Amino acid sequence: MISLIAKELRLSFRHGAESMAALLFFIIAGTLFAFGVGPDPSILSRIAPSVVWVTALLAALLPLDRLFGPDFEDGTLDLLLLSGKPAYEIAAAKAASHWLTTGLPLLIMAAPLAVMLRLPGDRLPVLLLTLLPGTLIFSLLGTMAAALTTGARRGAILMPLITLPLMIPSLIFGTAAATSPHPAPPFYMIFAMLLAALPLAPLGTGLALRAAAE
Amino acid sequence: MHLLTAQKLAIFRGERLVLNGVSFALRPGGILLLRGANGAGKSSLLRALAGLTPLVSGDLFWDDLPALADREAHAARIGWLGHQDAVKPALTPAEQVPRSALTLVGLERFADLPTRFLSAGQKRRLAIARVAATPKALWLLDEPTTGLDSASIERFLALCSAQRARGGMIIASTHTPIDLPNTEVLAL
Numbered sequence: 179m180i181s182l183i184a185k186e187l188r189l190s191f192r193h194g195a196e197s198m199a200a201l202l203f204f205i206i207a208g209t210l211f212a213f214g215v216g217p218d219p220s221i222l223s224r225i226a227p228s229v230v231w232v233t234a235l236l237a238a239l240l241p242l243d244r245l246f247g248p249d250f251e252d253g254t255l256d257l258l259l260l261s262g263k264p265a266y267e268i269a270a271a272k273a274a275s276h277w278l279t280t281g282l283p284l285l286i287m288a289a290p291l292a293v294m295l296r297l298p299g300d301r302l303p304v305l306l307l308t309l310l311p312g313t314l315i316f317s318l319l320g321t322m323a324a325a326l327t328t329g330a331r332r333g334a335i336l337m338p339l340i341t342l343p344l345m346i347p348s349l350i351f352g353t354a355a356a357t358s359p360h361p362a363p364p365f366y367m368i369f370a371m372l373l374a375a376l377p378l379a380p381l382g383t384g385l386a387l388r389a390a391a392e
Numbered sequence: 393m394h395l396l397t398a399q400k401l402a403i404f405r406g407e408r409l410v411l412n413g414v415s416f417a418l419r420p421g422g423i424l425l426l427r428g429a430n431g432a433g434k435s436s437l438l439r440a441l442a443g444l445t446p447l448v449s450g451d452l453f454w455d456d457l458p459a460l461a462d463r464e465a466h467a468a469r470i471g472w473l474g475h476q477d478a479v480k481p482a483l484t485p486a487e488q489v490p491r492s493a494l495t496l497v498g499l500e501r502f503a504d505l506p507t508r509f510l511s512a513g514q515k516r517r518l519a520i521a522r523v524a525a526t527p528k529a530l531w532l533l534d535e536p537t538t539g540l541d542s543a544s545i546e547r548f549l550a551l552c553s554a555q556r557a558r559g560g561m562i563i564a565s566t567h568t569p570i571d572l573p574n575t576e577v578l579a580l
Binding site: 185188189192193251252253254256257259260261262263264391392 | 442443444445446464465467468470472474475476478479480482
């Protein structure tokens, strides 16, 4: 599993520009909000957590069609499934590499972006604390949706249709935790979602990959 | 020493029944060549034998036990060379295949060059090297000699001989004649 993650990271490093696309989208979209809403700090600081969450979600979707697409087309997927490793392990490795190449950079960049959007300093740790399980959920569910649409003829259209409803609950509770004066209950909720997705999403992804290879 | 037995396999591709009633037995050191026109189901049969595609009916036995009951265990026996090379253009050959195996196919000079600079035949050799790199009991090869020059075909045949010498089995689909003694042919 470690070797598979290492290979994925090396590949994404070689495809530097493509890998940066999600992060760039995140920064640009967040910045546009600052221009679009105007310089009024009270409005900006109120919507900052939601803007960061929504743009992070959309940015996390961007690399998903490259997650299994090239592997499916060049025969690597067959080879992975015949590596003797269980399919859920391959799925977990893919989700982990998606998080390391997309989720983690988004999480790191979220801090300066939130500050730029006038988020009060004392709210920043809460926002980042909700984005940590949030980005992990994006990677887990996104990997599953990517596997489900692998090999489908209109995968590019299907993908957001499958992913967005799956991710809306985490978005609701994530932004609730980041904006509410009592962040604990929604935070527990999003953490519970992560705990559910952690074993279930790789299992579903593995089954979807087997079906895609048939 | 192992034995692979197929009994009356039937395989679907998409919505269509491409193969029905395929039976064969393969002994240690055995080579089975799949022959047939384009679309006869050679690739589908190889994918089914690997456990990638489910069998509609029929049985596949490995040493008299159902081979596909544990797909991970079955996969661990298989050296797979698919229709495509499954090489990543952005990685170097040495990052995808052990260096010792690159010498087997004469690619050691290109070990640290990005694979996108390699020709189609060289990529095929890289894929062959990956199969040869790890000792597997059963090689499943889909058109292994596509794009290979005569020297590379000689090397490939030597690798096949080495595989059968250690008791391994090979099932290959091919249009070109494979010049090895005692090969069985399955016409589809």
